[in-house]
Amino acid sequence: MTMVPELVDRPVSFAYNYRMRCSCGGVEDLSAADYEAEINEAHIPCSRCWGSIHFGRAVAALRNLKDPALENEQLGRLAWYHTSTSPDWPSLTYEVQERQRLRDFGLVTDEQIAMLSGLALHVGTYEAAIENVLRRMKYQDDRDSRFFLYRVALDLDSTRVETGYRDENEQRAARLSNTELRAEGLQAVRYLNVYESPGSLSLAVTADAIAAVHMVDLDGHGLVPDHDAELTERLDSFQRDLDAARLRPLPSPREPISAMEQLQRRAAARRGQAVDPGRPTGPEFYRLWESIDSILAERYLVGVNAIVTREFRDAVRPRRRDDDGAVRAYADFYATRAFALTHPSALIAGLASRPAAALWSRPAEIDS
Structure with missing residues (x-):
């Protein structure tokens, strides 16, 4: 078993707020609730120049000015996090499989494959790693x-x-290659992450900078969803409503399909889902599932800020189904994925107690 030094975990919370940077150099605090509501047409006043800041990812500023990750000597003492769909990231097997996955697209040249598979590895805060899952669920199929x-x-x-650190909005960070880092004599580059846990610090590192990893399956971390009796009854009631809607007589072919239903059918077709003309679609279907989502958010996303809650709900929304038992299955999945946001200490403790996987040296051509 690989011995790993005692790592320091920074406090974890998804209840964080934001800081936004004005063109004059001033920085203002912004609550997650105001960010989500896009108050004043997404503008807040700057107390330095008395102008206004059009807030968003493009002007996100560092949230923690005392982050120990700002000190070079602290980087190796801190615990860093990464999420992947690969169970053996970032081993040699993973890199070979990544190259094959790129080739499978069919339109990627050998030069592009070498460039994409030779990108530096990325690690960040726990929050950024979990929010990466939501982004990939929402935008990357x-x-x-x-x-x-x-x-x-x-x-x-x-x-x-x-x-120092690079601003991901303005400088190359996410697409840095191992070759570029080594050409500059670097193992790591800090950067301001503006896509996951905006305002946190992440690192682009060469493969040899990673000493060891602990891994846990986010869908098999030991949590058994335990919906209380009241919630279970409400879920079952929604299932009955969905079942009843599905069994209602179909509208006459002469009746026009609503605009909402047309949009939902097109969206389903884009996702490759077959559209059953008998499924409950349109406003009724939407209202039922939005009510279910709101109830589950109240139960399983306590303490999560408004922006991350919205991203979570958007990420899991495609898991909605209308077949028998769909509501309970959706609630189980919802609770399982939400556990990482509301019980980080339990998940981190479980991770730290697992055997660490050592990473062997990679042949030079893998990093070229």
Whole structure:
């Protein structure tokens, strides 16, 4: 078993707020609730120049000015996190499989494959790693994928870490390659993450900077969804409503299909889902599922800020079904994925207690 030094975990919370940067250099605090509501047409006043800041990802600022990750000597003492659909990230097997996956697209040249598979590895805060799952579910067709959470130990030479941090909005960070880092004599580059846990610090690192990892399956972490009696009854009631709607007589062919139903059918077709003309669609279907989502959010997303709650609900929404038992299955999935947001300490403790996987040296051509 690989021995891993005692790592320090920074406090974890999904109840965080945001900081936004004005063009004058001033920085203002912004609550997650106001961000989600897009108050004043997404503008807040700047107390430095008395202008206004059009807030959003493009002007996200560092949230924690005292983050220990700002100090080179602390980077190797901190626990870092990564999420992947691969159960053996970032091993040599993973990299070979990643190259094959890229080839399977058919339109990727050997040069592009070498460039894409040679990108630096990325680690970040726990919050950023979990929010990466939501982003991939929402935007990268990973709604049905199995995800694995990695707790990462780094072995860094503090003299080979770039000074300060890059702003992901303005400087190359997410697409840095191992070759580029090594050409500059670097093992790691800090950058301001503006897509996952905006305002947190992440790292782009060379493969040799990762000493060991602990891994847990986010869908098999030991949690058994335990819906209380009241919630169970409400879920069963919604299931009965869905069943009744599905069994109602179909509208006459002469009756026009509502605009909402047309949109839902097109969306289902884009996702490759067969559209059953007898399924409850339109406003009734939408209202039922939105009510279910609201109830589940009240039960399983307590303490999660408004922006992350919205991202979570958007990410899991495609898992809605209308067949027998669909509501309970959806609630089970919802509770299982929400556990990582509301019980980070339990998940981290479980991770830290698992045997660590050592990472072997990679042939030079893998990193080229």
